[in-house]
Amino acid sequence: MKLTLTQQFQDYLKSLGADFSVLLEKAGLPNKTWQEDIVLTDLEYYRLLLTFDDVMTEEAICNLSRIEHIQLFIPAFFAALSAQNGLEAIERFAHYKHLVGPIDLDIVSSDKTVSVHYRYAISELALPKFAILNEQLLLLNLIRVGTGERITPLAVSSPFDYAESTLLEFGVSVQKSNSNAIVFDKVDLEKPFITQNNVMWQYLELQLNHQLELLNRDNSFSQHVQQTLFSALPSGHFQIEDVATNLGVSVRTLQRHLSAEQTTFQKQVQIVRKAMALSYLQLQLSSEEIADLLGYSEVNAFIRAFKQWTGRTVSAYRKEIAAKD
Template identity: 50%
Template sequence: MKLTITKQYQEFLNSIGVDFQTLLDVAQLPDGTWKEELTLSTLDYYHLLLAFDKILTDEQILAMSRLQNIQMFMPPFFAALSSKNGLAAIEHFAKYKKIIGPVIVDMEQFDDFVRVSYRYDYTGLELPRFAVLNEQHLLLDMIRTGTGQAIKPVRLGTPYVYGQEALEAFDCHVEQMEGNELIFRKSDLELPFITANNIMLDYLEPQLKERLAEAISSESFTGIVQQKLYQAIPGGEFSVEDIAMSLGISSRTLQRNLNAEGTKFNQELQNVQKLLALSYLEKSDISTDEVAYLVGYAEASSFSRAFKKWTGKTISQYRKLNQKKSVDSALLACCCSRWKGR
């Protein structure tokens, strides 16, 4: 697996009193602070989690699991906030976890309650205390951020002892158990997210907003479908049935209207996915796995094949070309500035 370690993330860790190099030393991993990505095996990643466990206090763990602190490092959480409600957000984020690492999210739905638990995808290895507390609080903070309400779980289960600060953050009944669980009222997770269709737009840079405005014409039916796709893709519900329902028409009517304008649903879906992918890839701090997730692909390999079909280039080739353009633009701007100063 590849773990993206941006300079911003390292600076954030430093701001809460955590030195990333020390974490690597404790985990007995090679120095990777000079790189944007670390390639770790499943066991390497587990050793890193154990290092976090040894070094961080509950206060630091809670700081790492507040979305307002990590928004620039983990856009997939903000894609989950584009979902229609907590149920959809958890389902969407669980798919992302499968793509990027060995921590598995299990969700069970009952008549009135929903149970969420975490496990490590390696036989015989249990999630360390840091990982359980961090994942549980991240999920709760995501639900609270999405709904804009101080949602309380019905019960929290953990094999570890949590400090008073952590207990106050969850503000619910805590039970010691062999595994781990967060139990919510289903009615709380069905509350609409006030962040739906807005949060990823806020994350994107102004250039992308301009590019979208140029590429998408809302005057035609095709443009309306493109707009709906752009809003729906980050939230993970963008099938032809989903888009037709959002427009209040049948799937057959949607396809017929697109055919009348010389296009098809899958064609427009790929057009919007391509536009989003190019913009995300221009952000060097987003990994290929994250981009695949953000544009609606369950596997990075499928996304890579689609990207090559769209552009004629591999993702690595596109990144290198974009980096060269960025350097050339910076040099040109510097030269122009010096010339004007004469």
């Protein structure tokens, strides 16, 4: 995906204690902040989310979720605020969400409620606390700004504990759960938006549809390989021949495409294994379970690989997660 980083937005992040140059360095990504547009794969974006999770306090996340600030930098929020009500705004934002980041919204609607769940575009990767809290607050603030009212959700759930100040922001207690959700009363979402702007929407719709088309077209070959590996690794069928067959190409064609992108099949395997390992550790799976899911025949092989990837032992990383929680 293409991440647009105007100098204004970088300055805004810095005011919240998040220097984007430092974040990129911590995530092990090349520092290209001199460019306005930075192209990241879904896995690189996930590493960036984990880095945000490490450095940002809940107070900073709450400030980052202020829609009145964010809408200045991200047209997809303008599109949602231009809707006639919250129901249309949520549907519209879900449609264009990948222009903001590879996080999907699952919307479940009943006669009286609308529930929104968040998941990473690569379903095998668990969303960190930063991503879930930021997304929940962004949506809530979107509805509040649109209606001009301090709408309170019916329920909020998350795998993570939130600070008391964050609970006051939601206006409701947060249920600890393995999944995440924010639930609204449909009556609240049917209230007309004071920010409705049909003229703005007519201008934005063509532009956003064009951006979405480009995003879907520009996926690299290595991203397709990575996507296949996420399913192939737990099954044990992740040899290069297996992946090539799954993608409908020969082994030589697969290698040639990856070489053109200055990478190799083995590098892609390690990139996916590392991302999956970090995600599974967030879910508190045992080392034995993780080693099996990553296609290792021995747990010690996984432990050695993790040390090479991160410079830390598995046990040290677990302690860091526990301390943060």
